[in-house]
Amino acid sequence: MKNNMNSKKWIKILAVLCVLSFGFIGGINYLVDPFNIFHTKFLKEQFQMNERFMKIEYLEENKNKYNSYMFGSSRIGTTPPNVIDKYLENAKFYNFTISSANLYDYLIHLKYFIKSEYPIKNLYLQIDISNMASYSRTESDYLRKPHPFVVGEKLEKYYLSYLSGFFPFNIKGKIAENINQKDLVGYYLETGIWTRPLKEKKIKENPEKFIQEERSFNVQNKRVVKNTQSENNSKALKEIVDLCLKNNINLIIFTTPHNKNMMDTFILEDYLKFLKMISSIANFYDFTGYNTVTTENINYYESSHYRENVGRIIAARIFNDKSIEVPEDFGVFVTKDNIDEHLENLRKQIEEYDLKKTK
Structure with a gap:
């Protein structure tokens, strides 16, 4: 007893x-509030933000302000929507940049936008080459959890998961960001863009010093990233193209101009196969490779994200804007008819670049 x-x-x-x-x-x-889900604002500066949640929450109340969307990972996030607005009649773009986005993210959000009757006249879609090795999202990735409306889950369950989760890295990061304020990121929900004001200031004050001190510009990378998600990516891209045709959406596809240091991580033949897969489904503008823009570090905040000026010349090439100077080797319009020639040119370019690095 x-x-x-x-x-x-x-x-x-x-x-x-x-x-x-x-x-x-x-x-x-x-x-x-490490992911800015509850909007408590106890700590003002945001270390990380779940853009998939925040932007759907915002658009649910403001979707009729926009009729066109920019889809891409964080790399498209530095391009203001008005850069694209001027090229398309009566366009009002929203930059739906979301962290580490892949073709799965683009597909589920496009489906949701159509189902929820978001006005969509144009879709400006940027595809990262790193997408060849990624698809879908994991349940444990709280920074990138889709909004529950997008995946048909309950909002209450979603909030509870962020209350009960264990996030030491994210909590520590946000507290440190508010104390040190060394590399603040500005998020602007009305346009969807993000900015890096402190890095921009450093670049303008002393570009040579910035390049010397930015670690990602001064490391030697190996070609290890493989094309492991070909089937999933092919199906998703085809469905995106079909949805746009069915719903009379003007679809513009282009690839990310990855910095040379990030280009160094892609296995050559896998990267070329990924481009060929895209061309088999849709025409696109290819900005990848080792060109005048991608080999100049000052166009980037680090090896992963390009600055606003790059987004402007991407658009100038796509829309044939002669008032903006675009390097001749930056951007090729690719179709299934010219893809083999384009890939052969890239192969030679990359082999020559690799050879120069070893000398």
Whole structure:
């Protein structure tokens, strides 16, 4: 009898401790709000933000302000929508840049926009070459969890997952960002863009010093990224193209001008196969490779993200804007008829570039 009473006592103590622990973790998650889900603003500066949640939340109230969308990973996020607006009649673009986006993200959001009757006249779609090795999202990736409306889940369950989760890295990062404020990122929901004002200031003050001090520009990378998601990416891209045709959406596809240091991570033949896959489904503008823009580090904040000026010359090439100077070797319009010639040119270009690096 005594043992039974002791067992009940310990069960109650354990239950109380569990409740207190959950309350403590939930309180920290709510106050610090590492992904800006609850908008508590206890800490003003945002270290990371779940753009998939924030932007759908914003667009649900403001979708009729826009009739065109820019889809891409964070790399398209530095391009203001008005850069594209001027080239298409009565266009009002929104930059739907979302962290580490891949073709799965573009497909589920396009489906949701159509289903929810978002006005869409134009879709300006940027595809990263790194997408050849990625598809879908994991349940544990809280920074990139889709909005519950997009995947048909309950909002309450979504909030609870962010209250009860364990996010030491993200919490520490946000607290440090608010104390140190070394590399602030500005997020602008009305346009969808993000900015890096402190890095921009450093670049303008002393570009040579910036390049010397930016670690990602000064490392030697190996070609390790493979084309592992060919089937998934092919199906998703074809469905995106079909949805645009069916819904009378003007689709413009182009590839990301990755910095030379990021280009160095792609296995040559896998990268070329990925481009060929795109060309088999749709025409596109290819800005990849080692060209005047991608080999100049000053066009980038680090080896992953290009600056606003690059977004402007991408658009100038696509829309044939003669008022903006675009390097001759930057941007090729690719079709299934010229893809083989284009790939052969890229292969020679890359082999020559690799040869120069070894000398």
